[in-house]
Amino acid sequence: xxxxxxxxxxxxxxxxxxxxxxxxxxxxxxxxxxxxxxxxxxxxxxxxxxxxxxxxxxxxxxxxxxxxxxxxxxxxxxxxxxxxxxxxxxxxxxxxxxxxxxxxxxxxxxxxxxxxxxxxxxxxxxxxxxxxxxxxxxxxxxxxxxxxxxxxxxxxxxxxxxxxxxxxxxxxxxxxxxxxxxxxxxxxxxxxxxxxxxxxxxxxxxxxxxxxxxxxxxxxxxxxxxxxxxxxxxxxxxxxxxxxxxxx
Amino acid sequence: xxxxxxxxxxxxxxxxxxxxxxxxxxxxxxxxxxxxxxxxxxxxxxxxxxxxxxxxxxxxxxxxxxxxxxxxxxxxxxxx
Numbered sequence: 406x407x408x409x410x411x412x413x414x415x416x417x418x419x420x421x422x423x424x425x426x427x428x429x430x431x432x433x434x435x436x437x438x439x440x441x442x443x444x445x446x447x448x449x450x451x452x453x454x455x456x457x458x459x460x461x462x463x464x465x466x467x468x469x470x471x472x473x474x475x476x477x478x479x480x481x482x483x484x485x486x487x488x489x490x491x492x493x494x495x496x497x498x499x500x501x502x503x504x505x506x507x508x509x510x511x512x513x514x515x516x517x518x519x520x521x522x523x524x525x526x527x528x529x530x531x532x533x534x535x536x537x538x539x540x541x542x543x544x545x546x547x548x549x550x551x552x553x554x555x556x557x558x559x560x561x562x563x564x565x566x567x568x569x570x571x572x573x574x575x576x577x578x579x580x581x582x583x584x585x586x587x588x589x590x591x592x593x594x595x596x597x598x599x600x601x602x603x604x605x606x607x608x609x610x611x612x613x614x615x616x617x618x619x620x621x622x623x624x625x626x627x628x629x630x631x632x633x634x635x636x637x638x639x640x641x642x643x644x645x646x647x648x649x650x651x652x653x
Numbered sequence: 654x655x656x657x658x659x660x661x662x663x664x665x666x667x668x669x670x671x672x673x674x675x676x677x678x679x680x681x682x683x684x685x686x687x688x689x690x691x692x693x694x695x696x697x698x699x700x701x702x703x704x705x706x707x708x709x710x711x712x713x714x715x716x717x718x719x720x721x722x723x724x725x726x727x728x729x730x731x732x733x
Binding site for chain 1: 655658659662663666667670677686687688689722723724725726727728729730731
């Protein structure tokens with residue numbers, strides 16, 4: 406006779422099997438302490454990229470913004486104004502097309518286009534592959550244009566010296582409060598398209614205060630990539646990045 | 654939706670650690686400043702776990718205040 410339910414062992418019924426399963430001792434369970442950081446793989450690859458840049462004296466900047474803030478126009482202007490002073494390389498991230506890389510190549514600067522497909526951000530492995538193709542010279546400047554998105558790129562370290570957030574005055578001046586992760590991760594905010602200020606309701610002082618509210622260390626510069634206004638301060642900021650001792 | 658990629662990471666890391674044992678429970682720690690939506694992880698988990706060692710496991714998400722983003726521990730069934 407079955408010790409679990411009292412039925413006849415010779416004719417095990419479905420109920421017998423069910424009841425016996427209930428009476429079986431629970432399988433041993435063990436708990437493994439993993440403490441596994443979920444972005445550890447990306448962080449390790451980013452550290453590798455950072456070392457690679459450092460050994461060559463290359464400054465890499467990760468430009469992030471929502472779509473349409475003027476990242477590519479800002480890059481084109483920056484390259485045209487600075488390319489006589491040193492080598493500039495560009496890694497372009499977009500879900501689809503190579504339109505941005507083509508715009509950059511028209512300036513004469515080497516550029517690679519990374520298409521993320523459905524992906525919403527660049528990661529450190531993509532940058533490593535981009536660098537294999539781009540082969541930037543020592544002491545060059547590598548500008549990485551991330552996928553237009555104020556959310557996901559905040560999380561992924563690429564090995565850059567700094568993240569630079571671009572916020573255009575045609576967007577809301579409350580964006581730093583709405584997307585605090587990005588403004589916390591960035592060292593610099595460029596308030597772009599200031600030539601349009603007479604036509605839009607954008608409060609520079611409010612935007613600056615809100616950016617500092619989420620990140621008291623952040624630097625804020627007002628620029629117009631179209632007219633060139635304020636760009637000299639941005640170029641000085643890049644130059645300061647190249648100096649040893651600049652906080653990374 | 655970077656949560657999908659992060660969930661794939663969870664399933665891969667736990668699957669490697671399980672060494673063929675059935676995974677009963679996974680405990681995650683996610684900080685409010687991690688930039689990751691716990692609800693989106695939970696949403697992706699069932700789909701990503703399907704057909705893996707992790708299928709059917711309970712996902713416990715402990716909400717913290719900082720930028721934590723890690724798999725704290727996993728509970729496994731020992732093969733007898």
